[in-house]
Amino acid sequence: xxxKLIILLRWMKISIINKPDDILGLAIKNLFTPFLHDEKFIxxxxxxxxxxVLELIDVYPLTLTFHEGTIRIEYGENPDYDLKLRIxxxxxxxxxxxxxxxxxxxxxxxxxxxxxxxLLTVLKFYRILFPAIKKATETPILxxxxxxx
Amino acid sequence: xxxxxKRQSYIGIEKEKVLEHLIKIFGKPNVTDKNYNLIAYSYDMxxxxxxxxxxxxxxxxxxxIIQLVNFCNQYCIPIVPYVSxxxxxxxxIPEEGGIICDMxxxxxxxxxxxxxxxxxxxxxxVTFGQLKKFLDDHHPNLKYGYAMAPxxxxxxxxxxxxxxxxxxxxxxxxxxxxxxxxxxxxxxxLIRTGTSFLSKEMKDDNWFARYxxxxxxxxxxxxxxxxxxxxxxxxxxxxxxxxxxxxxxxxYTAENCANVLQEFGRSECCEDVCSISAELAKMVWxxxxxxxxxxxxxxxxxxxxSGATKELLQAKINYLRQIFNELKEKAENKRMFxxxxxxxxxxxxxxxxxYYNIPNVLTPLYEWDGLTWVGSYAHPDRIAKLMNTVYGLYxxxxxxxxxxxxxxxxxxxxxxxxxxxxxxxxEEEKVKKMMHEILEVMLEENCVxxxxxxxxxxxxxxxxxxxxxxxxxxxxxTMDPNHIFNPGKWxx
Numbered sequence: 107x108x109x110k111l112i113i114l115l116r117w118m119k120i121s122i123i124n125k126p127d128d129i130l131g132l133a134i135k136n137l138f139t140p141f142l143h144d145e146k147f148i149x150x151x152x153x154x155x156x157x158x159v160l161e162l163i164d165v166y167p168l169t170l171t172f173h174e175g176t177i178r179i180e181y182g183e184n185p186d187y188d189l190k191l192r193i194x195x196x197x198x199x200x201x202x203x204x205x206x207x208x209x210x211x212x213x214x215x216x217x218x219x220x221x222x223x224x225l226l227t228v229l230k231f232y233r234i235l236f237p238a239i240k241k242a243t244e245t246p247i248l249x250x251x252x253x254x255x
Numbered sequence: 256x257x258x259x260x261k262r263q264s265y266i267g268i269e270k271e272k273v274l275e276h277l278i279k280i281f282g283k284p285n286v287t288d289k290n291y292n293l294i295a296y297s298y299d300m301x302x303x304x305x306x307x308x309x310x311x312x313x314x315x316x317x318x319x320i321i322q323l324v325n326f327c328n329q330y331c332i333p334i335v336p337y338v339s340x341x342x343x344x345x346x347x348i349p350e351e352g353g354i355i356c357d358m359x360x361x362x363x364x365x366x367x368x369x370x371x372x373x374x375x376x377x378x379x380x381v382t383f384g385q386l387k388k389f390l391d392d393h394h395p396n397l398k399y400g401y402a403m404a405p406x407x408x409x410x411x412x413x414x415x416x417x418x419x420x421x422x423x424x425x426x427x428x429x430x431x432x433x434x435x436x437x438x439x440x441x442x443x444x445l446i447r448t449g450t451s452f453l454s455k456e457m458k459d460d461n462w463f464a465r466y467x468x469x470x471x472x473x474x475x476x477x478x479x480x481x482x483x484x485x486x487x488x489x490x491x492x493x494x495x496x497x498x499x500x501x502x503x504x505x506x507y508t509a510e511n512c513a514n515v516l517q518e519f520g521r522s523e524c525c526e527d528v529c530s531i532s533a534e535l536a537k538m539v540w541x542x543x544x545x546x547x548x549x550x551x552x553x554x555x556x557x558x559x560x561s562g563a564t565k566e567l568l569q570a571k572i573n574y575l576r577q578i579f580n581e582l583k584e585k586a587e588n589k590r591m592f593x594x595x596x597x598x599x600x601x602x603x604x605x606x607x608x609x610y611y612n613i614p615n616v617l618t619p620l621y622e623w624d625g626l627t628w629v630g631s632y633a634h635p636d637r638i639a640k641l642m643n644t645v646y647g648l649y650x651x652x653x654x655x656x657x658x659x660x661x662x663x664x665x666x667x668x669x670x671x672x673x674x675x676x677x678x679x680x681x682e683e684e685k686v687k688k689m690m691h692e693i694l695e696v697m698l699e700e701n702c703v704x705x706x707x708x709x710x711x712x713x714x715x716x717x718x719x720x721x722x723x724x725x726x727x728x729x730x731x732x733t734m735d736p737n738h739i740f741n742p743g744k745w746x747x
Contacts (some may be wrong), residue, residue: 128548129533132540138666164590165505166550167637182546195505202598243601247608251499253595254569255574 107220108194120175128181130168134160135179137238139157147234149174154230159183161188163218189227190220195209201236202243208232264640266331270309273332275356277327279313279320285313285361289400295694296337296347296355300543300626300677302687303708304347308335308355317437317486324484325443327739334600335741336480340459342416343628344706346479350743356484359409365389367459371426373492374434374462374644379411379485383614386410390492394482397493398422401431403659406614417705419661419670421559421613424520427664428632428705435462437487438475439737448472449489462489468674468724474734477705480741482575482734496561499565499567500694501596501611506530507620508561508588509646512554512660513639515591516669518578519558520635522660524571529661530556531610532646535674540604554642557596557610625677627686629639629711631702633671635662637650644696645673671702673707712745 107217120142126132141147152170167183167190183190197216200206210216219228246253265273270288277286287293288310294317298305314320314341327334349355364381375388384406390397400420403414413420417430426432435449437457448471451462465472474482506512514528519528536555537545547553558575562568579593600607609615620626633641642658649656659672673693677686694704694711698718704711716724732747734740738747 129537129540129551129603133463134544134606137602164592165552166548166713181550190727198602199594199598202602203595239602242297243598245601246597247605248597248611250566251501251597251611252565253597254500254565254572255502255593255595 119150120148120177122179124178124180126179127244128168129164129180130162131181132170134170137235138177140240147238148175148233150230151177154227154234156188156217156227156231157184157186158227158231159187160235161190161192163192163194165195173221188221189224189231191228191231192218192220197204198239202239204243205239208236256274261427266651267268268330268332269401269497269531273310273330276326276596277310277323280319280326281312281314285315287311293355296340296349296357298347299340299348299674300621300624301345301708302625302683302690303348303629303699303710306350308349308353309352309356311355313360317439317443320439320484320486321443321445322482323354323546324439324441324739327354328443328737331737331739333742334484334700334739336379336484337406338412339382339405339501341408342412342706343602343626343630344708344711346706346708346741346744350709353739353742358486362486368394368397368492369460369463370394372463373494374489375399375492376462376487376489377411378487379409381410382407383410387614394492394494396495396587397492399490399492400426400432400673401613402429403613403615405616408614410490412680414490415476415485416479417489419663423664423670424528424662425523425526425665426491427667431664432491432716433472433476434465434489434491436472436475436489438485439484441737441739442575445486446471448475450517451489464700470722474730476669479706479743479744481731481747483738484740496563496568497564498565499559499561500568500572502558502560502572502592503596503599504530504558504579505552505592505594506556507552507590508556508586509553509642511521511582511588511591512556513581513635513642514582514586514595515556515637515664516638516660517666518582519556520666520669522571522575522578523660523665524575525558525560527559527661528556529659532656532658534655535657535659536607538655539606539609539617541606541619547656552590552592559596559611620674620676623676623678625679625683627674627677627690628674629690630670630672630706631696631697631704633660633664633669633697633702634700635669637700637702638669638671639703641697641700645671645693648689648692648696649673649675652685654689670705671697677717705744709743709746716746737743 169180169184171178194216275378285694295305337347358379362378366376368375400422414429533547534545657674661670
């Protein structure tokens with residue numbers, strides 16, 4: 107009974123357990139925060155007990171540790187990662203603007219994956235991160251401004 | 256509150272008599288000599304020493320100011336023009352006491368707008384927020400250059416002090432936006448500068464230009480209220496285009512940042528190109544003690560531009576992208592990226608929109624009781640060196656580097672503004688030392704401070720051409736023989 111309750115609580119909410127001290131970390135925190143009570147998101151997070159490094163190429167890497175319903179976001183690279191994604195700034199912005207997809211980015215070399223044999227993890231993480239980016243950029247913030255870069 | 260001096264009497268008149276006379280001019284509700292009212296006018300956020308005024312008056316009409324000036328000139332009583340007091344330079348602190356003439360409360364009229372000739376006539380109390388709302392509501396095809404300042408800051412004071420705005424990359428100093436002024440001189444004469452000089456009577460339909468006659472408007476720009484009381488100003492408006500875009504550069508190294516500022520400024524495609532140091536960016540996102548981590552970008556560049564058609568805007572963007580790529584190609588450090596501003600802030604944090612949606616309050620800047628800067632006009636090709644040197648000084652004094660820069664007037668010059676927020680009780684002495692050191696470095700590189708506080712003008716006067724100082728003093732003596740207008744500023 108107690109075990110079931112714990113599982114239920116885990117499914118209801120996940121949390122980001124630290125306050126990032128860098129800009130990219132803040133971005134990831136802000137992207138995930140609206141989804142912390144989202145049922146689908148919670149399910150996906152709970153299935154992902156992994157250490158993932160996300161690196162913006164020529165910027166810097168970030169380590170995301172998913173563990174039992176918690177997310178830790180840290181500046182820098184944890185060498186014990188399970189998966190590492192390296193993505194260009196342009197591709198990252200392109201995903202946000204709906205111009206670039208996962209396959210396209212991979213084929214063009216704008217997204218590189220280390221330990222790609224963990225394909226399931228790649229897909230799971232993709233299904234967490236990319237909807238969050240898309241959701242965040244659905245509504246423009248600056249009034250009357252068009253994105254035409 | 257630190258020590259404040261009080262003046263007990265003036266030449267030939269007692270304080271009580273002054274009060275009586277002021278009440279006659281302005282009415283009792285619009286005059287005060289009560290300390291609990293005066294104290295708010297005795298200091299600002301900067302390190303400038305506080306000084307108590309003796310009276311505050313709230314004028315509504317130009318006639319009242321004429322009477323005030325006549326009276327003060329007779330008894331040598333200082334008058335300090337005041338609107339909102341947030342100039343970050345101690346410029347409205349009454350260094351010799353006297354009367355604060357607060358035009359921010361009751362002289363807030365938009366007198367006239369001329370759509371066809373694209374100018375607007377304002378009283379000094381009109382604020383950026385008020386003007387923006389007025390234009391958005393009634394003249395959406397026109398715009399003004401809004402300052403990176405709170406919405407309650409005075410439009411006219413910003414122009415008179417050669418401030419900057421979100422049109423400065425294209426148009427230059429806000430002083431250049433002034434077509435003409437209405438000013439009360441020391442003897443109570445009311446004069447008009449600019450093309451409105453042509454009629455004997457005051458008319459509001461001929462303020463369309465500042466030239467070609469002798470430019471008397473210059474007698475009041477940058478003088479910090481020491482030559483007369485400006486009661487109206489005619490300011491240029493600009494056509495607002497239908498399509499707008501905003502870009503953001505994520506930049507490593509001061510050299511790359513300075514190059515982008517300079518070349519984007521020279522492209523003539525941008526209305527505004529400015530940069531902030533990583534620490535200043537992080538402050539807006541709410542990092543408590545913002546420090547740049549080793550691999551974080553050094554600077555964020557913000558660009559805004561517009562076009563009458565989407566195609567024109569796209570062409571400008573393509574050109575900027577080309578410039579950016581060429582700079583990246585040549586750069587020693589190739590870590591520089593150009594993205595859409597809106598996409599970036601959607602991902603990282605919408606708080607950053609304050610840098611685009613101006614006028615606005617950058618709340619964290621006002622989090623503590625102290626705020627100061629050495630805002631200077633600078634050589635675009637020395638910006639990188641200055642950024643690096645100034646950055647080092649911030650580190651020496653263990654303060655977070657908050658460095659703002661802007662390309663001005665198509666790249667003819669730049670503005671560099673190292674800022675610091677601080678806790679007055681704990682950090683004022685340290686900040687004073689740091690600001691002095693920053694000023695020395697900037698003067699060495701031929702920078703010229705704007706909205707300069709008195710301690711700074713004192714140093715500038717020692718360094719500059721003595722004949723320039725003599726001329727400055729001669730003009731001051733002519734314009735204000737009894738030294739009643741904001742005494743102490745520029746050492747006058």
